[in-house]
Amino acid sequence: MKIIISNSSSSPIYEQIASQIKSMIIKGQMDVGDSLPSIRGLARNLQISVITTKRAYEELEKEGFIETMQGKGSFVAMQNKELLREKKLKIIEDKLTEVVKDSKLLGIDFKEIEEMLKILFEEV
Template sequence: MNILITGTSGEPIYAQIVSQVRQLILQGELVSGTALPSIRLLAKDLQISVITTKRAYEELEREGLINSIVGKGSFVSGADQEFIREQRLRIMEHKMKEVIDESRLLRINFTEITEMMKLLYEEEKG
C-alpha cells in the first residue's frame, strides 16, 4: 500500500490517508480481507503521529471500509463495492447541496454553476 502525504494540499493528513485508502478499495486494488499496515507501522512509514493514523483508521472503520480486530490488526471489510459506492454517492450529494446553497447566497445561476463544474472537471482530467 503506497500512500503519499503532502503538506501543501490543505487537506488534513488523516483525511489524505482516508481518501487514498478509500480509492484503493473502490478501485479493487485492496480487496476484502487484505490486511492493512498496523497503525504504528504506517505512522512510522509516513513519519506522522500514531494519533493521526489512528484517526484515519477510525474514519475508515466508520465508513464501513475496514474492520479492526484487537490484537490482530485492521483489514479491508467485506462490504460489497456497490454498497461502498452508494455511501460515497450520498456524501457527494451532501457536498453538492452545500455548493447549491452557497451559489444561491451568491446569486450564481445553474448555468454558471455547471460551467464552473465543467471547467474544474476538465482541469482535473489534465
C-alpha cells in the first residue's frame, strides 16, 4: 500500500492517510477482506506517530470502510454497492466542479467543455 504524506497540505496527516485508503477502496484497488498494515507498521513506514495512524484507522472504521478485529488487525469492510456507487459519483462530481470553475476562469464555454469531454470519453 502506497500512501504519500504531503507536508504542504492543509489537511491533517491522519486525514491524508484516511482519504488515500478510502480512495483505494472506492476505486477497487483494495477488496473486501484485504488486510491493512498494522497501525505500528504503517506509522513506522510513514515515519509518523502511532497516534496519528490510529486516528486515521478510527476514522475509516467510523465511516464503515474498515473493520478491526482485536489481535488480528484491520481489514477492508463489506461495502454497500449502492453506497459505494454514490461515493464514486461524488468523487466525479467534485472533479467536474473543479473543471467548471477553472473553465469559467479561463473563459471556456460549455460547448467547448462538452466537446473536450466527448473526445476524451471516446479516447479513454
